[in-house]
Amino acid sequence: MSKAFEDDPDVQLMLRVQGGDEEAFAQILRRYRRPVYNFILRFLQEPGRAEEIAQDVFLKVFQARRSYQPRAKLQTWIFKIATNASLKEIQRRKQSWGLEVPLGPRDEGEAPLEVAVDAHLDLLERLERAEIEVLLKNAMARLPVKERQAILLRKYQGMSYREIAATMSCSEGSVKTYIHRAKHRLQKYLRPKVRPPVSGGAKLSPARVPGESV
Amino acid sequence: MNCREIQSSLDLYRGGEMSGALREEIRIHLESCVHCRQEWEAGQVTWRLLDSWADASPSEDFDQTVLARMRTLAAESSRGLWQPRWWSWKPALGLAAVLVLIVAISLLLPFREIGREMTVSVPDDQLWNDLERMMEATESSSLSVYDAWPLEETTVLEEETGGIDESMGS
Numbered sequence A: 001m002s003k004a005f006e007d008d009p010d011v012q013l014m015l016r017v018q019g020g021d022e023e024a025f026a027q028i029l030r031r032y033r034r035p036v037y038n039f040i041l042r043f044l045q046e047p048g049r050a051e052e053i054a055q056d057v058f059l060k061v062f063q064a065r066r067s068y069q070p071r072a073k074l075q076t077w078i079f080k081i082a083t084n085a086s087l088k089e090i091q092r093r094k095q096s097w098g099l100e101v102p103l104g105p106r107d108e109g110e111a112p113l114e115v116a117v118d119a120h121l122d123l124l125e126r127l128e129r130a131e132i133e134v135l136l137k138n139a140m141a142r143l144p145v146k147e148r149q150a151i152l153l154r155k156y157q158g159m160s161y162r163e164i165a166a167t168m169s170c171s172e173g174s175v176k177t178y179i180h181r182a183k184h185r186l187q188k189y190l191r192p193k194v195r196p197p198v199s200g201g202a203k204l205s206p207a208r209v210p211g212e213s214v
Numbered sequence B: 001m002n003c004r005e006i007q008s009s010l011d012l013y014r015g016g017e018m019s020g021a022l023r024e025e026i027r028i029h030l031e032s033c034v035h036c037r038q039e040w041e042a043g044q045v046t047w048r049l050l051d052s053w054a055d056a057s058p059s060e061d062f063d064q065t066v067l068a069r070m071r072t073l074a075a076e077s078s079r080g081l082w083q084p085r086w087w088s089w090k091p092a093l094g095l096a097a098v099l100v101l102i103v104a105i106s107l108l109l110p111f112r113e114i115g116r117e118m119t120v121s122v123p124d125d126q127l128w129n130d131l132e133r134m135m136e137a138t139e140s141s142s143l144s145v146y147d148a149w150p151l152e153e154t155t156v157l158e159e160e161t162g163g164i165d166e167s168m169g170s
């Protein structure tokens, strides 16, 4: 076992699953069902189907337990299965509907939200959460699949570029490109609908710097 | 770094995932370059907007459904029907079973005709038992998760999980 992962409690759990421990599998399920389900849901934006696919992901984890080798974080392995499953669903949709993805809630002709967004203020005080979600869903649905996967893994799973690269089976350079393009496209879509900061703007320093006190 | 390189590094900069020297270079650039600063500010707003896309909950019986299906698979496994990688040749098994059945029936039909007039031993029990087991195996597998995971995908997944091992091994 790789040194970096031998103390990972997830890895220990998965090794117990390999030994036939059902409770260990139930623990993995409890730990990962929500992130896996939400990843697939945000990616596909179809709740019922997202749930079916998320369930299949965990059965796949169980089926493939004997081929699991603790050389990477369990999160990476599980999300690799989840990204494959989501891509498969997109391919299936393309074949049956000739569409990549449904665009989520329709927003054509919708008036821009005339709300000032100031990076220093709590956005939720200014925008209705439901309205933002509709905007974000529409924006996300317009991203090419690789960019969408990369930004979802980055934003909502907090993965490093290295972890995303391992999950998506691509280079870290590609991850950097996907995320840059995804952010750019999201901005381009969201900007006309949400007014940019009126005052001062964002701070020039990064939000967090590991190993340094702020 | 030029503006393009700076802008594509802003996400790593935001996460603090770069060397001190690089971070300092970007910070200084942002102070002097209006264009990159606007990109940084817009990016920060977008990033915060994404925070407001709340998590949803899977249905309450999510775990129970998965565990029930898992137990079915495990039971198949312990009965010896489910072996590692066996599903990868499931379609071939189904086809083989059907072919064997057709051949067997075509061979046995003449005996049935003759059997009305003369005593002929019944078809080899072992053969029928084997066939039945094979058909059962094929049927039960198609009821479960396999429908959702066609052959190609299983293959791809196995190749790719192998890929993790190699790329993440060191």
Ligand SMILES: [Zn+2]
Residues within 6 Å of the ligand: B002, B003, B006, B029, B033, B034, B035, B036, B037
């Ligand atoms: Zn610049």
